[in-house]
Amino acid sequence: MIYRTVGQFKTSYASDQALFPVRQDAFLLGIILLFAWVIFPLTASEFAFQTLLIPILIYALAAMGLNILTGYAGQLSLGTGAFMGVGAYACYKLITIFPWMNPVVAILLSGIFSAGVGVVFGIPSLRIKGFYLAIATLAAQFFLVWLFEKWSWLYNDNASGAIQVPNLDMFGVFVAGPQAASITQYFVVLAIVSLMTVLCINLTRGNQGRIWKATRDMDIAAELIGINLMKSKLTAFAVSSYIIGVSGALFVFMWRGAAEPNLFDIPLSFRVLFIAIIGGLGSIMGNYLGAILIVGLPVVLNIVPEAIGLDIKSATVEHLNIMIVGALIVFFLIIEPHGLAALWRLVREKLILWPFPH
Amino acid sequence: MKHWKTLAAAAVVSSFGAAALAESIYVPNLSYRTGPFAATGIPLMNGQRDYFEMLNARDGGIGGVMIDFEECETGYSTEKGVECYEKTKGNAVVTQPWSTGITLQVLPKSNVDQIPILANGYGFSPMADGRTFQWAFNAPAGYWDAASMLITHLDGLDGGLSGKKVAFLHLDHPYGKEPIPLYEKLASEKGFEFLPIPVGLKEMQNQSAQWLQIRRERPDYVVMWGWGAMNAGAITEAVKTKFDMSKFYGVWWSGHDADLDLVGADGAGYKSISWSFPNPDAGVMADIKTHVVDTGKTLSNPDEMAGVFYGRGVVMSMILAEAIAGAQAEFDTGVVTPDQVRWGLENLNLTEERLAELGMEGMVPPFSTSCADHTGHSGAWILEWDGEKFAKASDLLQADVDGYSELLAASAKEYAEANAPWPVNESCDAMN
Numbered sequence: 160m161i162y163r164t165v166g167q168f169k170t171s172y173a174s175d176q177a178l179f180p181v182r183q184d185a186f187l188l189g190i191i192l193l194f195a196w197v198i199f200p201l202t203a204s205e206f207a208f209q210t211l212l213i214p215i216l217i218y219a220l221a222a223m224g225l226n227i228l229t230g231y232a233g234q235l236s237l238g239t240g241a242f243m244g245v246g247a248y249a250c251y252k253l254i255t256i257f258p259w260m261n262p263v264v265a266i267l268l269s270g271i272f273s274a275g276v277g278v279v280f281g282i283p284s285l286r287i288k289g290f291y292l293a294i295a296t297l298a299a300q301f302f303l304v305w306l307f308e309k310w311s312w313l314y315n316d317n318a319s320g321a322i323q324v325p326n327l328d329m330f331g332v333f334v335a336g337p338q339a340a341s342i343t344q345y346f347v348v349l350a351i352v353s354l355m356t357v358l359c360i361n362l363t364r365g366n367q368g369r370i371w372k373a374t375r376d377m378d379i380a381a382e383l384i385g386i387n388l389m390k391s392k393l394t395a396f397a398v399s400s401y402i403i404g405v406s407g408a409l410f411v412f413m414w415r416g417a418a419e420p421n422l423f424d425i426p427l428s429f430r431v432l433f434i435a436i437i438g439g440l441g442s443i444m445g446n447y448l449g450a451i452l453i454v455g456l457p458v459v460l461n462i463v464p465e466a467i468g469l470d471i472k473s474a475t476v477e478h479l480n481i482m483i484v485g486a487l488i489v490f491f492l493i494i495e496p497h498g499l500a501a502l503w504r505l506v507r508e509k510l511i512l513w514p515f516p517h
Numbered sequence: 518m519k520h521w522k523t524l525a526a527a528a529v530v531s532s533f534g535a536a537a538l539a540e541s542i543y544v545p546n547l548s549y550r551t552g553p554f555a556a557t558g559i560p561l562m563n564g565q566r567d568y569f570e571m572l573n574a575r576d577g578g579i580g581g582v583m584i585d586f587e588e589c590e591t592g593y594s595t596e597k598g599v600e601c602y603e604k605t606k607g608n609a610v611v612t613q614p615w616s617t618g619i620t621l622q623v624l625p626k627s628n629v630d631q632i633p634i635l636a637n638g639y640g641f642s643p644m645a646d647g648r649t650f651q652w653a654f655n656a657p658a659g660y661w662d663a664a665s666m667l668i669t670h671l672d673g674l675d676g677g678l679s680g681k682k683v684a685f686l687h688l689d690h691p692y693g694k695e696p697i698p699l700y701e702k703l704a705s706e707k708g709f710e711f712l713p714i715p716v717g718l719k720e721m722q723n724q725s726a727q728w729l730q731i732r733r734e735r736p737d738y739v740v741m742w743g744w745g746a747m748n749a750g751a752i753t754e755a756v757k758t759k760f761d762m763s764k765f766y767g768v769w770w771s772g773h774d775a776d777l778d779l780v781g782a783d784g785a786g787y788k789s790i791s792w793s794f795p796n797p798d799a800g801v802m803a804d805i806k807t808h809v810v811d812t813g814k815t816l817s818n819p820d821e822m823a824g825v826f827y828g829r830g831v832v833m834s835m836i837l838a839e840a841i842a843g844a845q846a847e848f849d850t851g852v853v854t855p856d857q858v859r860w861g862l863e864n865l866n867l868t869e870e871r872l873a874e875l876g877m878e879g880m881v882p883p884f885s886t887s888c889a890d891h892t893g894h895s896g897a898w899i900l901e902w903d904g905e906k907f908a909k910a911s912d913l914l915q916a917d918v919d920g921y922s923e924l925l926a927a928s929a930k931e932y933a934e935a936n937a938p939w940p941v942n943e944s945c946d947a948m949n
Contacts, residue, residue: 205603206603206604209599209600209603210599210600210603210604308689308717318694318695318697318698318928319617319621319641319691319694319695320691320694321621323621323625323935323936324625325936326936326937326938336625336936337625337626338629338938415599415622416622416625416626417618417621417622417625419618419621419691421690421718422595422618424719458600461600462604473548473550473587473588473590474548474550474551474588474590476590477550477551477590477592
């Protein structure tokens with residue numbers, strides 16, 4: 160009923176190829192954007208900004224980067240955490256070497272370093288596939304984290320080996336560091352993440368996206384129809400690593416405020432991979448749904464017992480939390496192995512047909 | 518008339534009710550009873566918790582105000598730690614961050630949120646400089662104190678350190694790397710060779726490569742800066758490679774009874790420096806037994822309560838309780854604010870007599886803090902594992918604070934510059 164498409168006629172090719180062939184989709188997106196840009200910033204508390212809104216956006220961006228590589232181009236990667244680290248350390252060096260640099264520019268530039276490193280570690284993908292490639296990216300993961308620990312130039316020879324975000328301002332307003340207000344950081348993150356999302360949607364719908372999908376579905380066939388596999392795979396690595404690098408810089412500069420090398424270790428890679436898989440490989444929206452489930456849900460579950468007045472020990476809540484989230488992941492994967500985005504697609508299709516299930 | 522009486526009674530009751538709600542001091546603790554470090558966390562958390570439970574049961578809190586002591590579970594994860602910090606900071610009078618990672622996150626925010634950070638015996642050593650770190654405290658002793666005391670102690674043993682070799686087995690993490698600048702400085706002063714041997718977070722349980730290196734290098738002493746699984750790994754590996762345990766020293770976080778229990782008598786001779794010592798005969802332990810254990814409120818057990826870490830947890834809570842009590846006396850109020858607790862932490866004066874009054878004889882050395890000195894530099898004892906338990910093996914050692922005050926001031930200044938604009942309290946002049 161809500162999703163009735165009756166009367167929405169397509170009279171030109173352009174309208175048939177539009178981003179939202181169904182008007183309700185655009186309407187829904189408008190509501191979500193209204194919430195993200197207006198309602199959440201007006202109502203959210205400091206706690207909500209720091210533990211829900213900002214991390215969900217940043218993790219969703221990281222998963223989106225990985226999704227370009229794994230979901231669209233079919234190249235499995237376990238090095239996401241390390242590529243995020245490259246972005247974070249690059250941003251840190253840029254900011255400390257050029258203190259006058261605009262923080263947002265620094266964040267966007269740091270992705271370029273990550274893209275370069277990604278391309279280098281993507282070269283093995285020309286020869287090896289699937290799980291074997293995953294192992295090669297795993298090597299990147301271990302090597303880069305080791306480098307973050309041992310190359311003291313990266314953290315300006317700080318005795319503790321950690322990087323600390325200084326206070327950075329943009330047009331007189333602090334955007335990073337301890338003096339920055341959460342709401343400012345949220346808007347910076349939201350703006351960058353929105354920009355990247357628009358970029359990704361258009362990239363994956365266009366020519367390049369089709370090249371990647373062809374590579375993913377069957378690389379020999381793709382080669383036969385004239386796709387340059389080297390170019391296709393390496394651009395996937397470059398674009399994906401760029402986005403991951405930007406998310407890494409946001410991760411440290413707009414959220415954590417400080418980072419030690421082991422933050423970028425393999426658990427982070429797995430976390431982002433889980434978000435991408437549970438959200439749905441080969442989908443942009445799935446990254447957000449996955450991030451909400453993996454990053455947001457545990458935080459919400461943690462405050463539920465207190466909110467309803469149950470007196471449970473904090474440690475017990477934590478144990479319960481791990482069990483509940485684990486069970487939910489299994490549950491969602493059983494009802495829809497292709498992730499939350501596929502689940503939403505199914506629900507939407509049923510809604511369009513409703514009330515005539517045939 | 519009758520109506521008025523009931524109304525008045527209701528008003529009185531409700532005002533009491535409101536007062537009772539407001540009349541408590543919220544003390545959160547970012548605990549870790551889950552995750553890879555839980556084994557070391559639980560006894561410490563239990564000690565901290567039981568002391569406040571005891572105060573609430575015995576004295577009705579501090580100065581007649583109940584202490585609302587609440588744990589927020591972090592599992593030692595920095596992400597969860599920040600979540601807990603955001604969740605608790607609204608009403609908290611203090612932040613006890615526990616992990617170095619969380620401390621690093623919270624420290625820059627301390628000037629903005631204005632909640633004191635209490636990191637007893639851990640965290641960033643330059644926090645001792647109270648002028649730069651106005652809101653951070655690491656009483657009673659910091660890591661640089663530990664390094665200084667250990668080297669002084671080793672220097673006093675057969676013929677001094679000159680020409681000897683000291684291996685520094687440490688966790689490759691901010692925590693383990695922190696004392697290296699001081700060790701290097703001391704090495705050049707005292708003329709010993711300093712050999713840092715890092716243990717990666719992933720190698721904590723399998724240190725065969727590190728111990729092979731130790732066997733090859735034949736150091737005169739091994740000093741360990743370990744935490745969690747790394748301690749047990751190092752100690753079992755030392756026993757396996759037949760390293761002379763009497764040449765093996767650890768920082769206070771490497772002196773956990775359970776780690777040594779694994780090797781039992783084979784570990785005899787291992788030493789750990791510590792600013793706390795479990796004294797089961799102390800008055801405070803008897804009070805905890807009567808008011809917390811016997812009423813079934815404890816989460817601990819007798820074995821654990823006799824250990825070093827439980828005792829340390831009790832001492833930590835005592836330091837905080839003293840700060841709260843001091844603040845109450847100074848500002849003549851019951852419910853203290855974070856700012857007042859900061860004053861209390863800055864003006865701790867735990868003399869021998871005060872410790873005896875608190876029933877803490879021999880559990881912590883006497884110390885005092887000031888506006889400029891946020892550590893107190895209490896000194897520490899060397900504890901030796903005798904095969905069953907830790908026993909005091911030295912007199913009270915004192916750190917050579919003057920010897921590293923330059924390094925400390927330089928690090929503090931560097932931190933302040935890196936985090937500019939960073940307010941520095943110019944009103945206190947005396948440095949440590």
